[in-house]
Amino acid sequence: MKVALVGNPNTGKSSLFNILTGLNQKIGNFPGVTVDKKSGFCKLENNQVVSVMDLPGCYSLYPKTQDEAIVSDILSDKRNEFYPDLVIVVVDVTNLKRNLLLYTQVADLGIPLILALNMNDLAEKEKITVDINKLSELLGVQVVKISARNNENIQDLKKAIANAPSFAVHSSTYSIPQSSQNLVDRISDEFNYDNEYASLLLAHQYSAAKHLSKNESDRLGRFIQEQDFHSEDQQVEETIWRYTYIDKLIKECVHIAPQDVKPSLTDKIDDVLTHKFWGFAIFFLILLVIFQSVFSWAEYPMAMIESLFAWLDQIGHQYLPDGVFADLLLNGILAGLGGVIVFIPQIAILFAFIAILEDTGYMARITFLMDKMMRKVGLSGKSVVPMIGGLACAVPSIMATRNIENWKDRIITIMVTPLISCAARLPVYILLISLVVPDDKVWGFFDLRGLTLLGLYILGTVGAVFVAWIMKHLVKGKAGSYFIMELPVYRKPRWKNVFLTMFDKVMTFILEVGKIIIAISIVLWVAASYGPPSRMDTITAKYESPELVDSYPAAELERMESAERLENSYVGILGKTIEPVIRPLGFDWKIGIALITSVAAREVFVGTMATIYSVEGSDDDTANIREIMSAAKDPVTGAKVYTTATAFSLMVFYAFAMQCLSTIAVVKRETNGWKWPAIQFGYMTVMAYLASLIVYQLLR
């Protein structure tokens, strides 16, 4: 049996889902859209196992957002693969009137129902009493009081699920108006619908209905016009009609004790948290804590993961026979896997914070505080958290944009977040700054190198705001997107929800983004390890020749060989091919190679430089690389390669360029296709190129 949970946002629907399914849940996308699809299994008392799906929160079956459209699509179409056998409508007792609107709509679709009245603890505090027997009698459904937060009466709900009839027995609440009857009959006839309200919903939403062919929806559109059917007028009429019904229902079944006039706790908290000084001060403090945690707390587990993979690599080299297989396994697959796993701490930490912000109700206040400022540049109040997260890493931040309901705001946030300087750019910046910026102080105490670094961070942020502002005018938004948003009452975070959010996001990343990262890592590894066989054979022969073997120590010989191999690999050839294009930026083919290999991840730049210049010591020994790079001379002109102009040009290039395949992979997942990652890669590369060109030509 398939059970679906339906309800308004902030009703405790997700808590109930977590209680029913526990860790027995799976998160994914609904086909064709990036809306979370959560499903799982629940065992009833009679040992029957039912599948449970948590549908996105919505206020009505007339969708205003992508999330809401999913609910309407599934519930109004019996042939939909997710069409449930039973719907549990979860309603918030403290806000019955608004919550019951959705109930009446779902009820009229003729799906078997259970009405779950949630959050009785709060209701008792506010002295709301509901006569559930009366309500059950009037509606003709099983009504169960639960408290998902305190895990109360869940057994009653499970019993109700087990006892649910297989067909709808409840009374319908709305009768189709006479003027629409003709239209409804025709739709029922033509599309073989046995529910009149489902037909009416189709009349309202035919243009967006995914299960109709173009031909069918055009035909329906013409017919609707002939019938003089005005969707919005009808919706207004229907909504008023339903509320009249609900008012009567509430009058008969609900008793609300006279309220105290003294301000609620939420009001008192809001006086501080939305205060014009304290509100911002606390918000920035919270952002600072989030940034600090993603940036520094994550460092320890990340370092542990890195050393674990280094150890595995070492073990592999020790015990596996040398050859292509070991090379692929260790340098291709293991390295790619390490590149995926290393993100887990940052994802887990950022999502723990986001879950807490959402769960407590503070996220809505962030939107409230920041909306006006962010709207000016085409972003939403909710874009702030992902963008601050972008200072640490764009990958978890882009996953966090799912909290932005408005599609246009979400896409713009995704597009600009990678411009914010992330932690992976830091090694590149540090290497290049130490190469060309003197270790001096300005006005006695400002460190010149520190100021340069700060300048690069500001450059990235200004770039992000600028691009957002442009995209605001270019990206087409969906009509009818409103700000209108509930400010839920403050609550304590539910740690189980926080944990499950972290768990879900980490699993999603590993399973869906990880495979793309590993695949591209392997391709890059192959391109960097292999070249035209004739060239590679020559190199092998050269380094086996006795005169070389005798005149150099083995370690140095190995470094020289790997440098020459990289130079002659496919990546090396490509690096040389693009040299004419990157010349105007002040880059030579060696930098070209590093630009290509660092598409895998920006920090790879340092390692590649070390290999190319066959630097002694470990990959991240910046001091050694710096000395050699600083001494590097152009073989033709004899001029220094890393002049101030080249180094700044390179830094600006890294500030803007999309040198991160993990970000590309996560954008592909979050936008459901290659279109947006392609646009993003394209615009960022062009922007980086132009900015570097200007910087180099000015400083030269």
Add this chain to the structure above:
Amino acid sequence: MKLSDLKIGQHGIIKEFTDLALSVKLMEMGCLPGESVCLERIAPMGDPIAIKVSGYQLSLRKEEASKVILHT
């Protein structure tokens, strides 16, 4: 008078809407003609605003609120 003209703490009763599409959304959120509303707070930068309606707090932009007409 419009909803956007209310001062903090001031009450009003919704009369009608001047934007049809917006009115559907607002009604779904419990803002019905005849319903009492109270302006609870204004965001520090002057927009959006938060109102109390049918027992909960709803926030909306001033521009949206200007399409809600109140009884005078």
